[in-house]
Amino acid sequence: MEKQRARNADEKQQRRQSLIEATRELFEQTSYEAVTMAGVAEKVGLAKGTVFVYFKTKEELFLALQEQLLQEWFEEVDRRLAGLAENASIEQVAEVLCQSVQQRSSLTRLLAILHTTLEQNIDFATTLRFKQFLRAHLLTTGGLLEKTLPFLTTGQGAQVLLRIDALIIGLEHLAKPGPMVQQVLAQTPDLQLFAINFYQELFVTLQTLLYGMAQNAATSRPPLHSQ
Amino acid sequence: MEKQRARNADEKQQRRQSLIEATRELFEQTSYEAVTMAGVAEKVGLAKGTVFVYFKTKEELFLALQEQLLQEWFEEVDRRLAGLAENASIEQVAEVLCQSVQQRSSLTRLLAILHTTLEQNIDFATTLRFKQFLRAHLLTTGGLLEKTLPFLTTGQGAQVLLRIDALIIGLEHLAKPGPMVQQVLAQTPDLQLFAINFYQELFVTLQTLLYGMAQNAATSRPPLHSQ
Amino acid sequence: MEKQRARNADEKQQRRQSLIEATRELFEQTSYEAVTMAGVAEKVGLAKGTVFVYFKTKEELFLALQEQLLQEWFEEVDRRLAGLAENASIEQVAEVLCQSVQQRSSLTRLLAILHTTLEQNIDFATTLRFKQFLRAHLLTTGGLLEKTLPFLTTGQGAQVLLRIDALIIGLEHLAKPGPMVQQVLAQTPDLQLFAINFYQELFVTLQTLLYGMAQNAATSRPPLHSQ
Amino acid sequence: MEKQRARNADEKQQRRQSLIEATRELFEQTSYEAVTMAGVAEKVGLAKGTVFVYFKTKEELFLALQEQLLQEWFEEVDRRLAGLAENASIEQVAEVLCQSVQQRSSLTRLLAILHTTLEQNIDFATTLRFKQFLRAHLLTTGGLLEKTLPFLTTGQGAQVLLRIDALIIGLEHLAKPGPMVQQVLAQTPDLQLFAINFYQELFVTLQTLLYGMAQNAATSRPPLHSQ
DNA sequence: AATGAATGAGGATTCATTCAT
DNA sequence: TATGAATGAATCCTCATTCAT
Numbered sequence: 046m047e048k049q050r051a052r053n054a055d056e057k058q059q060r061r062q063s064l065i066e067a068t069r070e071l072f073e074q075t076s077y078e079a080v081t082m083a084g085v086a087e088k089v090g091l092a093k094g095t096v097f098v099y100f101k102t103k104e105e106l107f108l109a110l111q112e113q114l115l116q117e118w119f120e121e122v123d124r125r126l127a128g129l130a131e132n133a134s135i136e137q138v139a140e141v142l143c144q145s146v147q148q149r150s151s152l153t154r155l156l157a158i159l160h161t162t163l164e165q166n167i168d169f170a171t172t173l174r175f176k177q178f179l180r181a182h183l184l185t186t187g188g189l190l191e192k193t194l195p196f197l198t199t200g201q202g203a204q205v206l207l208r209i210d211a212l213i214i215g216l217e218h219l220a221k222p223g224p225m226v227q228q229v230l231a232q233t234p235d236l237q238l239f240a241i242n243f244y245q246e247l248f249v250t251l252q253t254l255l256y257g258m259a260q261n262a263a264t265s266r267p268p269l270h271s272q
Numbered sequence: 273m274e275k276q277r278a279r280n281a282d283e284k285q286q287r288r289q290s291l292i293e294a295t296r297e298l299f300e301q302t303s304y305e306a307v308t309m310a311g312v313a314e315k316v317g318l319a320k321g322t323v324f325v326y327f328k329t330k331e332e333l334f335l336a337l338q339e340q341l342l343q344e345w346f347e348e349v350d351r352r353l354a355g356l357a358e359n360a361s362i363e364q365v366a367e368v369l370c371q372s373v374q375q376r377s378s379l380t381r382l383l384a385i386l387h388t389t390l391e392q393n394i395d396f397a398t399t400l401r402f403k404q405f406l407r408a409h410l411l412t413t414g415g416l417l418e419k420t421l422p423f424l425t426t427g428q429g430a431q432v433l434l435r436i437d438a439l440i441i442g443l444e445h446l447a448k449p450g451p452m453v454q455q456v457l458a459q460t461p462d463l464q465l466f467a468i469n470f471y472q473e474l475f476v477t478l479q480t481l482l483y484g485m486a487q488n489a490a491t492s493r494p495p496l497h498s499q
Numbered sequence: 500m501e502k503q504r505a506r507n508a509d510e511k512q513q514r515r516q517s518l519i520e521a522t523r524e525l526f527e528q529t530s531y532e533a534v535t536m537a538g539v540a541e542k543v544g545l546a547k548g549t550v551f552v553y554f555k556t557k558e559e560l561f562l563a564l565q566e567q568l569l570q571e572w573f574e575e576v577d578r579r580l581a582g583l584a585e586n587a588s589i590e591q592v593a594e595v596l597c598q599s600v601q602q603r604s605s606l607t608r609l610l611a612i613l614h615t616t617l618e619q620n621i622d623f624a625t626t627l628r629f630k631q632f633l634r635a636h637l638l639t640t641g642g643l644l645e646k647t648l649p650f651l652t653t654g655q656g657a658q659v660l661l662r663i664d665a666l667i668i669g670l671e672h673l674a675k676p677g678p679m680v681q682q683v684l685a686q687t688p689d690l691q692l693f694a695i696n697f698y699q700e701l702f703v704t705l706q707t708l709l710y711g712m713a714q715n716a717a718t719s720r721p722p723l724h725s726q
Numbered sequence: 727m728e729k730q731r732a733r734n735a736d737e738k739q740q741r742r743q744s745l746i747e748a749t750r751e752l753f754e755q756t757s758y759e760a761v762t763m764a765g766v767a768e769k770v771g772l773a774k775g776t777v778f779v780y781f782k783t784k785e786e787l788f789l790a791l792q793e794q795l796l797q798e799w800f801e802e803v804d805r806r807l808a809g810l811a812e813n814a815s816i817e818q819v820a821e822v823l824c825q826s827v828q829q830r831s832s833l834t835r836l837l838a839i840l841h842t843t844l845e846q847n848i849d850f851a852t853t854l855r856f857k858q859f860l861r862a863h864l865l866t867t868g869g870l871l872e873k874t875l876p877f878l879t880t881g882q883g884a885q886v887l888l889r890i891d892a893l894i895i896g897l898e899h900l901a902k903p904g905p906m907v908q909q910v911l912a913q914t915p916d917l918q919l920f921a922i923n924f925y926q927e928l929f930v931t932l933q934t935l936l937y938g939m940a941q942n943a944a945t946s947r948p949p950l951h952s953q
Numbered sequence: 954a955a956t957g958a959a960t961g962a963g964g965a966t967t968c969a970t971t972c973a974t
Numbered sequence: 975t976a977t978g979a980a981t982g983a984a985t986c987c988t989c990a991t992t993c994a995t
Contacts, residue, residue, distance in 0.1 A: 050980070172453055207446065229396060254480055505959090548988085551988080557986070619904050763969060772977090783969080
């Protein structure tokens with residue numbers, strides 16, 4: 046593919062990008078485990094070792110992919126939230142959030158292993174950078190949410206996003222079972238209970254959650270807390 | 273330890289149980305990956321191969337442990353729900369559900385990998401049995417929930433439990449980061465946002481979710497659905 | 500080669516032995532680095548993993564080989580020392596020690612890397628066993644030396660053997676240079692100084708050392724010590 | 727640090743020197759394996775590739791360090807030998823030789839791997855130069871030895887030095903075992919036999935060796951030889 | 954039922970070295 | 975002379991699982 050040297054920073058960035066791209070494609074077709082560093086290298090037409098020049102570990106490579114997918118997602122959400130009226134309905138907001146997630150199966154699949162796997166073999170600096178990237182977007186997009194849904198107080202926007210994250214992770218696990226479970230469910234009408242539609246369940250749960258938050262705010266009850 | 277042959281069904285069951293027990297203890301101290309079949313065998317005083325007489329795969333062994341942990345959890349929840357007044361508050365119910373989960377770190381840790389890992393290398397029959405076990409409890413305990421929280425319609429009890437499952441999985445991931453992330457969070461006040469208290473967040477989110485469901489019911493709006 | 504299972508302890512021992520044997524042959528033809536676990540497995544006709552059933556690490560395998568070579572050497576030395584008159588000459592003893600070493604190039608090559616490499620990736624128990632094996636022979640053979648050379652006091656026999664060990668290691672390094680050094684020496688008469696004959700130098704140095712010890716004893720000077 | 731180009735021979739020499747210096751410091755704190763070319767480059771403030779402008783291989787770099795350490799050692803020995811009376815005692819000479827070695831742990835550690843490792847990946851010219859450097863010093867310092875210890879015949883001075891080299895290598899291996907062996911020795915009184923004091927053993931052995939040579943000379947026996 | 958020897962797949966990673974600029 | 979991107983070789987070891995006895 047591209048054999049020449051990446052001389053300047055731009056070209057280096059480009060090569061980084063092509064590695065992430067290759068990883069994305071490989072991951073889309075298979076799974077985290079099935080993607081090997083050698084495979085990525087081959088796909089880009091570089092030597093195995095070269096991948097490690099750009100990403101110190103496999104986890105770091107995937108974290109970069111994750112960051113990119115998140116970036117794209119945040120951008121879409123931001124754009125669409127900005128497009129909503131100042132006083133949009135909960136339903137509209139939930140729809141924006143869920144629809145934007147729906148087509149990003151790579152994103153949700155990675156989110157589901159982010160904390161278990163990706164954040165494992167990574168150095169301090171990279172971890173820090175990633176978390177700050179996340180924080181920035183959480184605050185920005187959270188701010189937009191707070192503007193769109195006035196019942197949200199400052200800080201609750203980010204909180205909602207974190208809860209969505211948790212929901213995505215949980216539902217990803219529940220709604221996308223392995224082949225054997227799928228087979229069992231397909232053959233056992235009794236178990237339809239477990240045939241969960243990821244998107245729909247996310248949408249309903251999120252909506253309900255927001256209703257709950259709205260009500261809490263309306264009844265001017267002090268914010269809920271445990272114990 | 274126990275070297276003799278397990279002749280009758282009883283003794284076999286007993287041996288199965290001691291294997292699960294050993295697995296539980298090992299898992300409590302370490303992690304899924306760190307628990308090896310050889311380790312379990314040694315702890316029970318059996319030969320490596322013998323473990324496979326009782327559990328065809330490592331996943332099957334852990335699924336059995338999972339089932340047991342769930343059984344215990346359902347029992348506690350059932351007992352405590354039954355102890356609540358007919359018209360208990362959302363807060364009380366949320367407290368029952370969360371408190372019962374709080375001390376069962378093995379349970380939540382396993383739930384977090386159940387769908388990714390445990391349900392992977394398992395045959396049809398075992399999967400079926402497990403899912404039906406789950407379904408039975410979901411219906412039973414879900415029924416109790418519906419009785420306790422009258423605004424829940426038939427079937428919503430089980431639905432709530434599934435959502436709790438999703439929340440547990442998601443929060444388990446978010447709230448229990450690996451060592452490097454912990455270190456980063458500890459040293460970066462900016463990132464306190466990510467220092468999530470598993471129990472508290474579960475409690476608040478669940479409570480809010482139930483409020484939302486209660487409100488939906490109250491406004492007699494037809495059940496929410498997407499699109 | 501041998502495919503059947505090693506059932507009893509005897510057969511296991513035999514298999515261990517055949518692995519050591521294969522290692523020895525491979526090592527004789529090449530070098531420590533060039534011998535791979537996979538190569539050993541293949542030579543014996545076993546699967547790669549099987550080697551690790553018998554030896555936890557590559558180092559442990561080579562240590563076992565080392566032990567065997569030492570055992571053979573000690574046996575020869577013991578036999579030959581026992582064959583000498585009670586009052587053998589220093590020259591005779593030195594000859595026994597050197598000649599027995601001369602044809603054992605695998606032994607000396609391994610000795611030269613024993614402490615650097617072999618004793619590196621090995622557990623406590625194995626290390627302990629090896630050192631005690633060594634100690635036992637050092638005392639036995641050292642005792643024979645003391646009997647043969649009456650000027651040696653108790654304990655000096657083992658000491659002499661340790662010094663021989665040091666000499667072997669040092670001379671192995673000096674006398675068997677790599678190919679480039681060999682080439683340089685071959686083409687540069689000036690440097691004949693460095694063309695050391697391992698055996699001869701060992702013999703002379705050992706002999707001189709023993710003379711020195713004999714003299715020390717004769718002049719009834721108290722044993723030498725530093726500072 | 728030093729970024730500018732080294733134009734003239736002087737500056738080149740200076741840069742070479744700073745690379746050797748950096749290597750020395752790194753090696754003192756760690757080990758040969760742990761010292762990486764990249765690390766050396768970084769320490770000096772140059773790019774990785776630049777190191778290879780000055781030293782074609784890692785071995786060449788360490789050989790240069792070795793040469794320097796030897797140079798310093800020879801200088802000290804020469805100075806101190808020159809300071810001894812014409813008819814110094816064996817003990818005095820042995821003390822000079824051993825004391826001068828004692829504080830040069832980098833030197834002895836490198837000597838112990840010189841022939842195994844350093845002389846491996848080096849071209850003809852460099853090897854030749856190094857060997858001739860060595861020869862010159864061997865003859866010079868050897869000559870001083872012969873003057874100081876009159877029983878040494880011409881050529882025996884250098885021979886003694888080579889034997890010291892062998893002893894250093896051998897004792898370095900014996901006296902400085904890896905961590906596991908250290909642990910085993912620490913916990914097993916039986917094995918004190920193996921707890922060798924490098925300096926003391928070197929001193930005693932060398933002294934004994936010299937006594938032996940003196941005796942040989944005194945009895946006017948023709949020089950020892952094998953067969 | 955119990956044993957435990959045998960299997961074998963599977964992949965990240967390091968670093969000295971090269972070479973185009 | 976300096977750079978630093980690119981290279982690629984090279985291998986140990988774990989552990990779930992099988993199967994002959």
